[in-house]
Amino acid sequence: MRKSVILSVLVLAMIMSLSFATVTVTFWHAMGGQKMEFLKSMAEQFMKIHPDIKVVVQYTGSYRDTLNKLIAAAGTSNAPDIVQVFDVGTQIMVDGDIEVPMQQFIDSDPTFDVGSLLPQVLSYYRLNGKLYSMPFNSSNAIMYYNKTMFKKAGLDPDNPPRTYDEFIAACKALTKKDSNGNIIQSGFTTPLHSWIFEQMMAAQDALMADNNNGRTGRPTKTVFDSAAGLKIFQLWNTLSQNDWMINTKKEDWDAADALFVSQKVGMLITSTSDVSYMMKMAKEKGFELGTSFLPVPEGSKPGGAVIGGASLWIIKGHPKDETQAAWEFVKFMASKPEQMAWHKMTGYFPISKDAVSTMLMNGWYSKNPAHLTALMQLLLSKQDYASRGAIIGAYPQIRTAIETALENMIQGKWTPGYALNWANKQSTIAIQDYNSSY
Amino acid sequence: MKAKKWYPYVLLIPTLVIIILFIYYPAVDAFKTSLYRNSVFGNRVHYVGLKNFIALFHDPEYISTLRTTFIYTIFTVSFTILASFLISLPLSENKKRIKIYRTLIFLPYAVSPAIAGTLWSFLLDPLVGQVNYVFLKVFGLQIKWLISTPYALYSIIFASVWKIMPFDVIFYIASIQSVPSELLESAKIDGANAFTRTWKIIFPLVSPITFYLIIMNLVSVMFSSFAIIDVMTKGGPGTYTNTMIYKLYLDAFTNHRTGFASAQSVVMFVLMAIVTILYFKFGQKQVHYE
Secondary structure, three states, X not given: OHHHHHHHHHHHHHHHHXXXXXXXXXXXXXXXXXXXXXXXXHHHHHHHHOOOEEEEEEEOXXXXXXXXXXXXXXXXXXXXXXXXXEHHHHHXXXXXXXXXXXXHHHHHOOOOOHHHEOHHHHHHHEEOOEEOOEEEEEEOEEEEEEHHHHHHOOOOOOOOOOEHXXXXXXXXXXXXXXXXXXXXXXXXXXXXXXXXXXXXHHOOOOOOEHHHHHOOOOOOOEOOOOHHHHHHHHHHHHHHHOOOEEEEEEOOHHHHHHHHHOOOEEEEEEEHHHHHHHHHHHHHHOOOEEEEOOOEOOOOOOOOOOOEEEEEEEEOOOOHHHHHHHHHHHHHHOOHHHHHHHHHHOOOOOOEHHHHHHHHXXXXXXXXXXXXXXXXXXXXXXXXXXXXXXXXXXXXXXHHHHHHHHHHHHOOOOXXXXXXXXXXXXXXXXXXXXXXXX | OHHHHHHHHHHHHHHHHHHHHHHHHHHHHHHHHOOXXXXXXXXXXXXXXXXXXXXXXXXXXXXXXXXXXHHHHHXXXXXHHHHHHHHHHXXXXXXXXXXXXXXXXXXXXXXXXXXXXXXXXXXXXXXXXXXXXXXXXXXXXXXXXXXXXXXXXXXXXXXXXXXXXXXXXXXXXXXXXXXXXXXXXXXXXXXXXXXXHHHHHHHHHOHHHHHHHHHHHHHHHHHHHHHHHHHHOOOOOOOOOOOHHXXXXXXXXXXXXXXXXXXXXXXXHHHHHHHHHHHHHHHHXXXXXX
């Protein structure tokens, strides 16, 4: 009699503990298309290893939509456990104080070695020595070029332009117009995104904001109306006015990709996260793909590449076991096998050092050299405040100002100098407005 | 018997609840928020009184937004009314197979504004779009429709007219069909030509519909133009196609300046209120109900 009572109590306890043991972790992300499916499969892999954790993966729109959704949900019961926030949302997140800094988990988890991750990538998300979020999809801008079109235009396919002058000459050679002056083929395109400007600034070792890009104190003004900034605006203006480049509308990544893939332009500057896609398209459309570092003006100071993309943030206000489970999932996403698979599928950097060396050793990079370009650009970067990237709360507004200035300059409404100056002034006003809350 | 008196009000309660929750309460909240400046996550809020409004009217960008909205709205509404009226005339006849054309005309209304914007973005692509294909063949011109200065505005006006027109056409067809045919026949006998018949008889007789459509189109263009602008030009080039509603969206959801954006919504509210009052006061006189 007693035995059966004890037995049934034990069984009941086991059943109850099983149903209590499932913790649900909600993960909001902004990766559409194939990447969405990939994230789902990553989550399924994780759940196999951790049967007591359930990960709900939700696509919440673009980076901006995801952030807006987070703002609306913060502090409520609908808030997610993990959310993917874009690079320039970093200061906003820190000021919002709704996250549990990753540093806290790293300090209390002896099984996780933060030294196994690429320091160049970590340094972006480290403020005052503290790591706030876990880098996940990090990228920088590289130049893609069509070797086949280069050959046809009489350019050396193994010697892509490295300086602005060489770049302008190449664009000129690639441009073809008809008898009425209409464009049939042009030299180059890039999405009209402030990020491209920021990358080209870092390549010249130039700062975007004061207080060392906002890293040694809250920035009070932007400083990109420097000689470096002017050179970029002048390059963009020369190429646009002569139709040696094709411009897209604001932040139109897809239009720029489409122009390059359909071979209407010979060169494209965009994120390395498109590398796998470009390799696939080059094969389909029958042209030879080349990749190179971003061009810099003659005699420019050697600079670096800034991390772009997004990172994972763990949101506070959830029960302790949920937050711990979220940390387990973040660790999983940052681990070598997942980072290798993610890198191979997209082109985003593998943040694990071990992943990089493995792919190098087993010959994967020699078979896929395009994937190595951005990584090399990152590893060869000068490590200073310019290449670490700017941390500014009003960054979204600054990006709008730079893009508006570029568009007005392209229209011929403003000179490069005026446009740059205007953008800098607007950005400084935006920073002061943001800082008025602090 | 007391119950009968209260009964209609009781039935109104569900609607009232929804209207209060989703319209009145947020509106009052917007009025309140426009007097504050807050941080992105709302954890730091400080009172600034009317500073947001003062900043708005000292901002040259906002003034140009007012101008852009005015031009865009006037042209879109006028073209829509005119084009729908003229198209409705042949479509209101009861000839064979006219119904097919009516259905085709109605198609733009069935797609969402975002889809309409996407469709026109593809058609207006400077290098590979169909419109430029025709333009190149016929005029030898390659126009950068969505990224150059006058053409960006033309493009969104055109896409908006295309989108809203079917709504007006349906109303006009019904209205034109109710014009008594004896009136038109006697006019014909009296020697009135088609032009006179159209503008001196039909148009005045459908003026109640015109009155209604103008205000409906105005509201529609002011507010739901957002989707078309966001998809086609993103307010560009520069700030050329920033209308009031688009700038409000940018300030609220891209720049996270909630107080400033609320101030803009208050301005829009006041503007629409003034326009509506003036419209009903003076517009009524132009409407003939006989």
